[in-house]
Amino acid sequence: MGSKLRLCPAPLPASAYRVVDTSWETDEDSPGPRCGHTLTPVSTPSNSSSSSGSHHYVGPRLILFGGATAIEMSSTGAGIRLAGVTNSVHSYDVLTRKWTRLQPSGEPPSPRAAHAAAAVGTMVVIQGGIGPAGHSTDDIYVLDITSAKSRWHRVVVQGPGPGPRYGHAMDLVFQRYLVAVSGNDVFVWGALFLGRRVLSDAWVLDTTQKPYQWQRLNPEGDRPFARMYATVSARSDGMLLLCGGRDSSCLVRSFYSYFTYNKCYSMPIA
Numbered sequence: 001m002g003s004k005l006r007l008c009p010a011p012l013p014a015s016a017y018r019v020v021d022t023s024w025e026t027d028e029d030s031p032g033p034r035c036g037h038t039l040t041p042v043s044t045p046s047n048s049s050s051s052s053g054s055h056h057y058v059g060p061r062l063i064l065f066g067g068a069t070a071i072e073m074s075s076t077g078a079g080i081r082l083a084g085v086t087n088s089v090h091s092y093d094v095l096t097r098k099w100t101r102l103q104p105s106g107e108p109p110s111p112r113a114a115h116a117a118a119a120v121g122t123m124v125v126i127q128g129g130i131g132p133a134g135h136s137t138d139d140i141y142v143l144d145i146t147s148a149k150s151r152w153h154r155v156v157v158q159g160p161g162p163g164p165r166y167g168h169a170m171d172l173v174f175q176r177y178l179v180a181v182s183g184n185d186v187f188v189w190g191a192l193f194l195g196r197r198v199l200s201d202a203w204v205l206d207t208t209q210k211p212y213q214w215q216r217l218n219p220e221g222d223r224p225f226a227r228m229y230a231t232v233s234a235r236s237d238g239m240l241l242l243c244g245g246r247d248s249s250c251l252v253r254s255f256y257s258y259f260t261y262n263k264c265y266s267m268p269i270a
Contacts, residue, residue: 022092024099031090031099036082036113037067039092040124042145062092063102063124063143068113085132087111089143089150102145106152109141114229116170116180120207122146125155127180128165136164136185140212161214162203167228169245174238178205179217181242184228198248200226 024030031037043060069084087109089102115129124143130136140155162168168183181202202217230245 020097022097022099026101029090029099029101031064031088032069034067034069034084034086035071036085036115036130037064038115038117038126039064040117040119042119042122042124060094061145062094063117063145064090064092065117065124065126065143066109066112066115066129082113082130082132085111085113085130091145102150104143104150104152107154108152109139110137112137114166116168116183118170118172118178120172120178121175125170125178127170127178128162128168128183130166136166138162138164155212157205157214158211159213161205162201165199168199169230169232169242171232171234171240172207173204173234173240176206176208178207179203179232179234179240180205181232181240182224182227182230182245198226198228200224 040063041060042063066085066087068082069086070082072083089104091100091102092098093100109126110131112129112131116127118125120142122145124145126141126143128136128138138161140157142153142155144151144153162180162183163185165183165185168180170178170180173179179202181200183199185197185199200223202219203214204217205212205214224242225247227245227247231243233241233243235241
């Protein structure tokens with residue numbers, strides 16, 4: 001008998017960064033240098049229609065919101081101050097590699113940075129963040145880009161919630177539950193922007209149930225260290241991955257924490 005041919009998978013190409021050439025029509029369309037903003041991927045079906053009933057194509061886009069356009073050093077050199085905090089919205093078309101400044105109708109969020117954002121269908125949810133006066137917020141806004149004309153909506157939430165915070169992270173689990181974790185809860189205005197307390201809590205909001213309400217999660221197992229400026233990412237099986245961030249002493253946390261969300265409960269699996 002002849003020998004069997006064994007097929008081996010080809011090696012995966014090495015990961016590498018590369019610069020992507022982008023374009024824009026006017027200077028206003030370019031987002032420019034900034035920090036503390038969010039960049040949220042959103043894909044709108046090609047058969048969606050505008051308010052006039054005409055169909056239009058949107059496709060995969062990255063929605064950039066807010067952030068600070070400058071960082072100022074304190075006179076004592078002991079810290080930094082955010083400057084040029086904005087509430088501008090820019091859209092990046094992944095296919096054409098083109099930036100466009102959006103001018104949504106409706107009530108916009110106040111200028112802010114270090115907020116959290118997540119995509120819910122064809123909408124981008126913005127929560128929390130810090131403003132130019134150094135105060136954090138706990139409000140929720142939705143940017144609806146389903147139609148050709150984008151629009152802001154302020155979301156009314158009943159009962160207690162995460163409270164004013166910045167530097168937190170948020171993602172959508174099971175295409176239904178917004179989960180917000182960690183962050184810093186208050187800014188104190190003074191010579192510097194100072195946070196009062198770094199947090200390790202987790203909150204969930206069911207986007208399909210009205211009236212909207214936040215519910216605090218109490219996961220079992222090893223609670224992650226309190227942290228801010230971490231990242232979270234939800235998997236399709238309901239697992240939320242929390243990675244990195246720093247604590248009040250500026251120590252960087254590089255390990256992962258895992259928990260699975262099911263209905264209104266959180267269960268650790270590692």
